[in-house]
Amino acid sequence: MYSEKVMEHFSSPRNVGQISDPDGVGQVGNPVCGDIMRLSIKVEDGKIVDVKFMTFGCGAAIATSSMITEMVKGRTLDEALQISNRAVADALDGLPPAKMHCSNLAADALHKAIQDYYERSGKSADAENRRTTAG
Amino acid sequence: MDYAATTPVAPEVLEAMAPYMTEHFGNPSSIHSFGREAKQTLEKARETIATLLEARPEEIVFTSGGSESSNLAIKGCAEAYSRKGRHIITTSVEHHASLDAVKHLSKNGFEATYLPVDRDGLVDLNALKNALRDDTILVSVIHANNEVGTIQPVKEIVEIAHEKGALVHVDSVQVVGSLPVSVRDLDIDLMSMSAHKFYGPKGMGGLYVKRGVRILPLIHGGPHEKKLRAGTQNVAGAVGMAKALELAVERMGDEVPRLTGLRDKMIEEITSRIDHVRLNGHRIKRLPNNVNVSVEYVEGEAMLLNLDLKGIAVSSGSACSSGSLEPSHVLMAMGIPHEIAHGSLRFTLGRSTTEADVEYVVSSLADIVAKLREMSPLYPSGPCKCKD
Numbered sequence: 001m002y003s004e005k006v007m008e009h010f011s012s013p014r015n016v017g018q019i020s021d022p023d024g025v026g027q028v029g030n031p032v033c034g035d036i037m038r039l040s041i042k043v044e045d046g047k048i049v050d051v052k053f054m055t056f057g058c059g060a061a062i063a064t065s066s067m068i069t070e071m072v073k074g075r076t077l078d079e080a081l082q083i084s085n086r087a088v089a090d091a092l093d094g095l096p097p098a099k100m101h102c103s104n105l106a107a108d109a110l111h112k113a114i115q116d117y118y119e120r121s122g123k124s125a126d127a128e129n130r131r132t133t134a135g
Numbered sequence: 136m137d138y139a140a141t142t143p144v145a146p147e148v149l150e151a152m153a154p155y156m157t158e159h160f161g162n163p164s165s166i167h168s169f170g171r172e173a174k175q176t177l178e179k180a181r182e183t184i185a186t187l188l189e190a191r192p193e194e195i196v197f198t199s200g201g202s203e204s205s206n207l208a209i210k211g212c213a214e215a216y217s218r219k220g221r222h223i224i225t226t227s228v229e230h231h232a233s234l235d236a237v238k239h240l241s242k243n244g245f246e247a248t249y250l251p252v253d254r255d256g257l258v259d260l261n262a263l264k265n266a267l268r269d270d271t272i273l274v275s276v277i278h279a280n281n282e283v284g285t286i287q288p289v290k291e292i293v294e295i296a297h298e299k300g301a302l303v304h305v306d307s308v309q310v311v312g313s314l315p316v317s318v319r320d321l322d323i324d325l326m327s328m329s330a331h332k333f334y335g336p337k338g339m340g341g342l343y344v345k346r347g348v349r350i351l352p353l354i355h356g357g358p359h360e361k362k363l364r365a366g367t368q369n370v371a372g373a374v375g376m377a378k379a380l381e382l383a384v385e386r387m388g389d390e391v392p393r394l395t396g397l398r399d400k401m402i403e404e405i406t407s408r409i410d411h412v413r414l415n416g417h418r419i420k421r422l423p424n425n426v427n428v429s430v431e432y433v434e435g436e437a438m439l440l441n442l443d444l445k446g447i448a449v450s451s452g453s454a455c456s457s458g459s460l461e462p463s464h465v466l467m468a469m470g471i472p473h474e475i476a477h478g479s480l481r482f483t484l485g486r487s488t489t490e491a492d493v494e495y496v497v498s499s500l501a502d503i504v505a506k507l508r509e510m511s512p513l514y515p516s517g518p519c520k521c522k523d
Contacts (some may be wrong), residue, residue, distance in 0.1 A: 002440075007440075010437075010440060011441075011444060013510065016509065016510045017509075027512065031473065031474035031477070032473040032474065033454070033473075034453055034454045034455055034473070034477040035434075035455075036512050036513065037512075038512040053510070054510050054511060054512040055510055055511070055512070056433065056434055056511045056513050057434050057437065057455070058434050058435075058436035058437055058440075058455030058456070059436055059437055059440045059455075060455075061434070061437075061455075062510070098458070098460060099455075
């Protein structure tokens with residue numbers, strides 16, 4: 001059912017945990033559905049320098065969480081916002097159709113974390129972009 | 136530890152079956168000697184099974200398995216008695232073979248009542264009494280639940296139903312071959328059984344039809360099985376099922392206490408070594424080999440996969456582990472909250488399960504739960520209090 005890549009990420013998930021003083025936190029899902037993901041990020045100079053995840057969910061949920069943290073570390077916020085659920089699923093060599101919603105959760109949690117960062121720091125997305133391209 | 140799903144064919148069973156697939160391969164309906172020999176063999180198998188269940192040979196119909204038996208019982212009975220009434224009673228914790236058959240009938244001119252169950256999965260006998268009407272023709276109930284192991288009060292259910300003139304079908308797929316069953320003593324009208332649950336071959340089952348009870352066939356096409364189920368009979372399969380049942384009954388006296396002991400040890404170990412864990416299903420009125428637990432703060436499929444990586448096979452009632460993305464309807468019917476249902480696992484022990492196996496599985500589970508709780512946003516902060 002699951003690809004080798006999914007099983008790999010599932011058995012040895014990367015970046016598990018919570019950042020102690022995060023710059024942004026995004027949580028999606030709910031226990032009734034059986035899926036919850038929480039992503040916390042550390043941002044420096046418009047780049048995600050650290051990211052950790054906590055997930056309650058199935059094999060696909062854990063694998064997509066792990067994969068997205070790998071994909072996002074070191075990226076700019078803008079690049080991170082471009083990461084789609086499709087990209088996460090592809091990076092894992094695909095997910096069974098019934099499990100695609102797990103990849104949605106991962107992308108949504110990331111976007112929410114970035115959104116949270118902007119809200120906390122009082123900056124807007126545009127201002128941030130201008131700063132990074134100029135600097 | 137997934138023997139409720141299926142069992143391997145016992146060596147003695149395989150040996151008994153083999154000649155009927157090779158040298159003695161006759162069709163029991165053929166008039167020549169090869170056919171007559173096959174017919175004799177088939178009837179001997181039928182007699183063996185009937186005797187072990189305290190039934191008459193002519194009351195056993197051979198089918199392709201439990202699902203077919205339940206469909207034949209429910210749909211066959213409904214059609215046969217549709218002029219007498221169109222109301223069917225069943226429970227909310229049936230196996231899908233029964234549930235879906237009843238749902239199908241309810242869309243085709245019949246009315247169905249689904250009896251609720253309590254927190255342990257037991258049917259309320261008063262609810263049954265209240266649900267029975269003059270036009271109720273059939274009550275269909277699962278003898279012992281395949282997911283949580285709860286055993287229903289079949290004798291009482293039959294008494295209550297008969298008083299109101301309704302027939303009773305019992306889905307005994309998880310009971311025949313595991314616990315003693317006497318159709319005479321329970322006074323059942325229809326009963327499903329399946330060979331691959333008790334070390335017999337897959338694709339082979341039976342339906343007990345009490346003398347005098349009418350059912351219409353699902354499969355037309357010949358006079359086979361007293362016109363109740365057309366098709367060339369699986370002689371090898373029937374021989375296998377008979378041998379498997381014989382062996383199972385022979386060993387039951389020792390096996391039931393042995394499995395019960397292992398089951399109880401496993402329940403004790405799991406609940407003492409892992410925090411925030413609960414047993415699903417009735418503690419006492421329970422199949423001897425069934426351990427169904429809900430582990431809080433972690434998800435079922437994730438545990439299942441981790442156990443699989445350690446060579447341990449189990450099943451789960453979580454939404455993610457079902458094809459439909461819905462959690463187990465049995466757990467839902469028992470009033471178990473979604474979050475708890477998502478963390479459920481079913482362990483079912485078998486003939487080859489040892490104490491060492493139980494120890495290995497429980498240790499593995501404790502490790503896995505600790506690891507998954509470390510990454511769970513739901514687990515109350517602090518390390519998992521799982522003991523080694």
